[in-house]
Amino acid sequence: MASKPGLLTDWPWKPLGNFKYAFLAPFVAHSIYSFATKEADDRSLFNFLVFPFMLLRLIHSQIWISYSRYRTAKLRIVDKNIEFEQVDRERDWDDTILAVALLYYLFSFTHPAIAKMPLWKLDGAILMFLLHVGPIEFLYYWFHRALHHHFLYSRYHSHHHSSIVTEPITSVIHPFAEDLAYVVLFAEPMVILNLTGTASILAFLGYIAIFDFVNYMGHCNFEFIPTWLFRVFPPLKYLLYTPSFHSLHHTQFKTNLSLFMPIYDYIYGTMDKSTDSLHQTSLEKKEDRPDVVHLTHLTTAESVYHLRLGFASVSSKPEKSRWYLKLMAPVTWWSMIITSFYGKTVISERNQFGELKVQSWAVPRFNVQYFSKWQRKAINGFIENAILEAESKGTKVLSLGLLNQSEELNQNGEIFIEKFPNLKLRVVDGSALAIAIVLNNVPQGTTQVLLRGKVTKVACAVASALCKRGIQVAADGDEYEKLQEATKYSENLIRLSGYEQKVWIVGEGLGDEEQSRADKGTVIIPFSSLPPTKVRDDCLYHHTPAMVIPASLENVDSCENWLPRRVMSASRVAGMVHALEGWSEHECGSTILDIAKVWEACLKHGFKPLTTPY
Incomplete structure (x- = not known):
C-alpha cells in the first residue's frame, strides 16, 4: 500500500479474490460460441485468441517468477531481503493481465472492424515499434518523473517502490489508478495502428508479449546481459536497459527513470553514475558458499507449487x-513424472542468520517415492551427492530434513558417515532438538501418556525421558517390545489397556480409526517429521517438532511445508545451531546429542518454543 493511499488505489475486483476471473466468463463463452457458429469470413480470430493469450501471459509470468527465484537463491544484484510482507503485497500480480484481457474483449466488441483484422502486417509492426521507441518511451519517462513528485509518489507510486528487492512480478504491482494511466499510455500504439488501418493480430499480441518479457527482465534481480554486447554495438547502451540498471532505480529512487531505453536518462541527467560498474560487478559475482545446508524434499504431488520456486503466494502459507x-x-502429475527423472537437487531457498549463510536444497522426489523400496538407492544417491557437493563448498553442517533421515532409507544418515569417515562437514538429523520439543510440549501435571505409531530413535528417547520423570508411558504390541529396552524395562512403561490417556505422543502410522477412540480434548503431540492426519476437531494437535525463528534470521518469505510463517522444523534449526556452536560431532545414526544442551543453545540463539496448535 502507498504511504498515503489516494483515490482508486484498490482494484475493483479485490473483494472477489481468485474469483475475479469470473468477470471473464461471459466474454470467453461468447468468443467460443461465436467462433464455433459463425461462417469463416465472419469470425473474429482476435476475439477468440484473447483468452488463450491471457493464459500464455500467466504462464510466461510464472516461468519468470520460478526462474528468477532459482537464480536469486544463488546470487543477486541487490543482496537484501524479501519477507512475507512483500509476498502478500505482490500476490495480485495478475490484476494487470486480467485487466488487459477485459479491455481487449471490450475493444473487439465495440470495434467490429477487429473481426477483419489480418493476422500480420509488416508495416503495422514497424509503425508500432517506432511509436514505442519514440513517443511512448519519451512520455513514460516524464510521467515516471511526475510519479516521483511527492504528491503522486506518496499516494500511488510508493506502493511499487515498497519493494526494494525486486522480483519479476514487482514490475506490475501498482495501484489501480496508476495502472489505468499505464494502460492509456501503452495502448496508444494500438489505437494509432487501428486508425491507420495497419493493425494486425500478431502486432497487438506481440507488443504485449515483448513488453512483458523486457519488463520482467528489468525486475528479475539477477544480471545476465553480457558487457560484450555493449562493446560490439555501443549505441545499444542507450536503447536497452539491464536488470542492474533498473535495480538502481529501486535503491536510489531518483535515478534511472527510463522505461526500457536509458537514452532519456542520459539526455536529462538522471543516469546513475554507478550503472556501468554495478553491471560489471553483478556479472562477476560468485555464488555464495553456504555454511549450513538443509536437505529437504517434495512431499505431496501439489508440493511442487508450495516450494519457494513455485507459486509465491502459495509457498508463503502452510502447505495444504x-x-x-x-x-x-x-500439470501436477506431469511435473511429478518429470521430477521423477530429474537428477539433481536444487537450491530452493537462501537465508542469512548473522554471519551464517544458510541454504535449503530440495531433492526432486516425493513422499510416496521415499516409501518405495526400489527408489531407496536413487534417493540415497541424491543425498550422498548433496553431502559431497556441500563438502566441496566448505559447508560446516548439513541437516537431513523430513524423510531424508529415515532409518529404513539410510539408518538415520549413518551410512554416509561410514562411507565417508573423513568428512569435514557434520551431518545432523536434529533428533536431540526434536526430543526436547516433544518433551517441552507435554503439559505440566501429566501423569500418563499414550505412545502410538512407528517407533524411532526419537520415540525411544522420549519414552525413556518421560519414564525417568515418573510419567507412565502406555504402549502396545511391537511398540511396547521396542520401548522396553530403550526405557531399561522401566516400571513406568505399561501395556495399553484403553484410550483414556489425555496426552498422545504419536509417530507415523497413526490411523484414523485409532484417533476416533481418543477422548475429547486429547492433546496429540507428533514426534515424526510428517504430521498425522487431523481427524478430530475436538482434540488439540501440535505441529511436528519445530521452533519459532528469531527476527535476525533474514530472507524468510516462504513456509516450511505445513508449518506456520517464520517457523522451522527441528532438523533445520538444529543444523544452524550446530554450526553456530561449532560442535564437532555428527548427530545421525544412533547418536543423539545432549538434549538439555541443544535446547539451551537454541534458546540462547533466539529460537522460541512453538506453542500454537493447528
Whole structure:
C-alpha cells in the first residue's frame, strides 16, 4: 500500500479474490460460441485468441517468477531481503493481465472492424515499434518523473517502490489508478495502428508479449546481459536497459527513470553514475558458499507449487490442498513424472542468520517415492551427492530434513558417515532438538501418556525421558517390545489397556480409526517429521517438532511445508545451531546429542518454543 493511499488505489475486483476471473466468463463463452457458429469470413480470430493469450501471459509470468527465484537463491544484484510482507503485497500480480484481457474483449466488441483484422502486417509492426521507441518511451519517462513528485509518489507510486528487492512480478504491482494511466499510455500504439488501418493480430499480441518479457527482465534481480554486447554495438547502451540498471532505480529512487531505453536518462541527467560498474560487478559475482545446508524434499504431488520456486503466494502459507490447485491436476502429475527423472537437487531457498549463510536444497522426489523400496538407492544417491557437493563448498553442517533421515532409507544418515569417515562437514538429523520439543510440549501435571505409531530413535528417547520423570508411558504390541529396552524395562512403561490417556505422543502410522477412540480434548503431540492426519476437531494437535525463528534470521518469505510463517522444523534449526556452536560431532545414526544442551543453545540463539496448535 502507498504511504498515503489516494483515490482508486484498490482494484475493483479485490473483494472477489481468485474469483475475479469470473468477470471473464461471459466474454470467453461468447468468443467460443461465436467462433464455433459463425461462417469463416465472419469470425473474429482476435476475439477468440484473447483468452488463450491471457493464459500464455500467466504462464510466461510464472516461468519468470520460478526462474528468477532459482537464480536469486544463488546470487543477486541487490543482496537484501524479501519477507512475507512483500509476498502478500505482490500476490495480485495478475490484476494487470486480467485487466488487459477485459479491455481487449471490450475493444473487439465495440470495434467490429477487429473481426477483419489480418493476422500480420509488416508495416503495422514497424509503425508500432517506432511509436514505442519514440513517443511512448519519451512520455513514460516524464510521467515516471511526475510519479516521483511527492504528491503522486506518496499516494500511488510508493506502493511499487515498497519493494526494494525486486522480483519479476514487482514490475506490475501498482495501484489501480496508476495502472489505468499505464494502460492509456501503452495502448496508444494500438489505437494509432487501428486508425491507420495497419493493425494486425500478431502486432497487438506481440507488443504485449515483448513488453512483458523486457519488463520482467528489468525486475528479475539477477544480471545476465553480457558487457560484450555493449562493446560490439555501443549505441545499444542507450536503447536497452539491464536488470542492474533498473535495480538502481529501486535503491536510489531518483535515478534511472527510463522505461526500457536509458537514452532519456542520459539526455536529462538522471543516469546513475554507478550503472556501468554495478553491471560489471553483478556479472562477476560468485555464488555464495553456504555454511549450513538443509536437505529437504517434495512431499505431496501439489508440493511442487508450495516450494519457494513455485507459486509465491502459495509457498508463503502452510502447505495444504487448495481448490485451484486441484484444477491443475494434469500439470501436477506431469511435473511429478518429470521430477521423477530429474537428477539433481536444487537450491530452493537462501537465508542469512548473522554471519551464517544458510541454504535449503530440495531433492526432486516425493513422499510416496521415499516409501518405495526400489527408489531407496536413487534417493540415497541424491543425498550422498548433496553431502559431497556441500563438502566441496566448505559447508560446516548439513541437516537431513523430513524423510531424508529415515532409518529404513539410510539408518538415520549413518551410512554416509561410514562411507565417508573423513568428512569435514557434520551431518545432523536434529533428533536431540526434536526430543526436547516433544518433551517441552507435554503439559505440566501429566501423569500418563499414550505412545502410538512407528517407533524411532526419537520415540525411544522420549519414552525413556518421560519414564525417568515418573510419567507412565502406555504402549502396545511391537511398540511396547521396542520401548522396553530403550526405557531399561522401566516400571513406568505399561501395556495399553484403553484410550483414556489425555496426552498422545504419536509417530507415523497413526490411523484414523485409532484417533476416533481418543477422548475429547486429547492433546496429540507428533514426534515424526510428517504430521498425522487431523481427524478430530475436538482434540488439540501440535505441529511436528519445530521452533519459532528469531527476527535476525533474514530472507524468510516462504513456509516450511505445513508449518506456520517464520517457523522451522527441528532438523533445520538444529543444523544452524550446530554450526553456530561449532560442535564437532555428527548427530545421525544412533547418536543423539545432549538434549538439555541443544535446547539451551537454541534458546540462547533466539529460537522460541512453538506453542500454537493447528
